[in-house]
Amino acid sequence: MNINLDFATIFERWPAFLDGALLTLQLAFIATLLGTVIGVLGAIGRRSHHPIVSRICGIYVESIRNTPLLVQIFLVYFGLASLGLKFSAFAVAAAALTINVGAYTTEIIRAGFDSIPRGQIEAAEGLALSRAQIYWHVVMWPAIEKVYPSLTSQFVLLMLASSVTSQISAEELTAVANYVQSDTYRAFETYILVALVYIVLSLVMRAGFWLLGLVIFPRRRRLGTPL
Template identity: 80%
Template sequence: MKLNLDFGVVLERWPAFLDGAVMTLQLAVIATLLGAAIGAVGAVCRRSRNRLAAGISDIYVETIRNTPLLVQIFLVYFGLASMGLKFSAFTVAAVALTINVGAYTTEIMRAGFDSIPRGQIEAAEGLALSRLQIYWHVVLWPAVERVYPALTSQFVLLMLASSVTSQISAEELTAVANYIQSDTYRAFETYILVAIAYIALSLIMRTGFWALGLVLFPRRRRLGTPL
């Protein structure tokens, strides 16, 4: 059996691939920024003495972590439509991805908070620091530093998982590939190029997070600790 590959007809569609890659990165960046904020607030709530806040955070995290991303996307997509709210596929995809990664970020951040020694917090209280100062300088920032590698890996996984949003016609990389292979009948070549594109996007994101970590955590840079 002879394998006849023809990448030329697929590569002719490179502008479409580029547009899809850009949208994939846009979805990843938006969901990462908003999901990080949700994760920080959710982690604080999970460790709060307020039972209502802790309970809501627990339900949110466990619900998202125990349901498929595709189901969550459909719930947001059809849920908003049933309420008469019409949004673009890109907006719905960004909202669904943010909700998803926010739950995972909450759990990662909670682990980071739990890693902060109680004595460190008591020392800050002894210095008469305000609750806000303690949370920012003694709890939140050191916790983020400790779990930064796990957070960045989760955000890269989010970018890869964004391919599922092609099911609601969000024109990201996988959706573009679906259109191209249906036009060219070169499915194997198309998805080889898409796989390479996802690898490139992953490397771009990991490099960006590595550089950001060098800026945010100079102490780890001085010690030579991997980010």
């Protein structure tokens, strides 16, 4: 069986692939940034002493974690359209990815909060630290530091999962690949190239998060703790 691979035709479309890769990174960046904010607020809400707040956050997390991402994207896309709200495919994709990763980030950060020993908080109270100081320096920041590797892995997975946004015509990397292979009839070569690009993007993101960890967690850098 002869396999005739022709990558020359595919490489001619490199500007389209570059645009798709950049859009993929933009989606990942927006969703990561906003999802982290939602995750922190959601984790605080999940541990709230107010049952209504805690229950609302719990419903949000369980609803998102127990439904497929593609269904969530369709719900946002067609839901907004049914309300007469028209947004670009990019905006809808970013919103759907943010909602999705926010739920997973909530649980990861909540686990970090739960890992802080009660005695550590009591010691901070004994030093007459304010409630805000305790929450920031003793609870939140150490908790995020502990779960930072899990958070970064989740954000890389989010970038890879952004490929499903091609179903609503968001022109990210997979959407570009679908267009190129339908135009060139070189599906095998196209998706080999796209798979390699996704690997590169994943490695770039992991390296970026590693460097960010060295900056924002100097204690880990001094101790040589892997991020």
